Amino acid sequence: MLYLRQLTYHPPASPRAILSNISLELAPQQLGLIYGPSGSGKSTLLEIMAGFAQPTLGAIQWRQQDLDAESLRQLAGLVFQFPERHFCGHTLLEELRLGHPDLAREQVDQALEAVGLEHLSLKTSPQDLSGGQQRRLALAVQLIRKPYLLLLDEPTAGLDWSMRQQILGLLKQLKQHWTLLVVSHDADELAELADRCWQLDHGRVTAVSQPSVTVTSG
Numbered sequence: 001m002l003y004l005r006q007l008t009y010h011p012p013a014s015p016r017a018i019l020s021n022i023s024l025e026l027a028p029q030q031l032g033l034i035y036g037p038s039g040s041g042k043s044t045l046l047e048i049m050a051g052f053a054q055p056t057l058g059a060i061q062w063r064q065q066d067l068d069a070e071s072l073r074q075l076a077g078l079v080f081q082f083p084e085r086h087f088c089g090h091t092l093l094e095e096l097r098l099g100h101p102d103l104a105r106e107q108v109d110q111a112l113e114a115v116g117l118e119h120l121s122l123k124t125s126p127q128d129l130s131g132g133q134q135r136r137l138a139l140a141v142q143l144i145r146k147p148y149l150l151l152l153d154e155p156t157a158g159l160d161w162s163m164r165q166q167i168l169g170l171l172k173q174l175k176q177h178w179t180l181l182v183v184s185h186d187a188d189e190l191a192e193l194a195d196r197c198w199q200l201d202h203g204r205v206t207a208v209s210q211p212s213v214t215v216t217s218g
Helices: 042-049 069-075 092-097 105-114 131-144 161-174
Strands: 002-009 019-026 031-035 057-062 076-079 149-153 179-184 196-201 204-208
Touching: 002 042, 019 042, 019 196, 019 204, 031 042, 042 076, 042 149, 042 179, 069 076, 076 131, 092 105, 092 131, 105 131, 131 161, 161 179
Parallel strands: 031 179, 031 196, 076 149, 149 179
Antiparallel strands: 002 019, 002 057, 196 204
């Protein structure tokens, strides 16, 4: 079980807290959805949960154990909103083996199969993929690490209807094996997948019912 306990983030340069007293819980193999307008603190929350930033107050727990930044980096895998901007490999194989030079071919194939890219040549450049395929590759990169928690920042942003439906289908499959926490400014198409749903606005989170979620983009 994932717990956030009164998490607050107030960097010195900010006149107010970006996140205030965030508390929530998410069970294994569930998909949690946090939605809210741009600037509400969604991406910041994911960065803290991925161990890239330190909260000012509060705690993040997994199975009742408090986690520091290093432990969070081991526990969680973060897929950024535009993952193609973070690709460094010249080929799919290079991208998947970054940080894992001894990765077996079988593990590479399993990761690509898990995200529906097994039909592609390993010599393909990540930059030659479609937007939806790039999102899938970014997920495969994280699955290689075998995280317990997958964090996704706006996984369908900028994709056309067909690609969005493919990504939604993939998330439905992935939550059978992983715990997923997704943030989005538009909750409508993700709400039906969500087991738990929260609204984040001005740094404060409120639990809401689902799937009848409507939010105005901001």
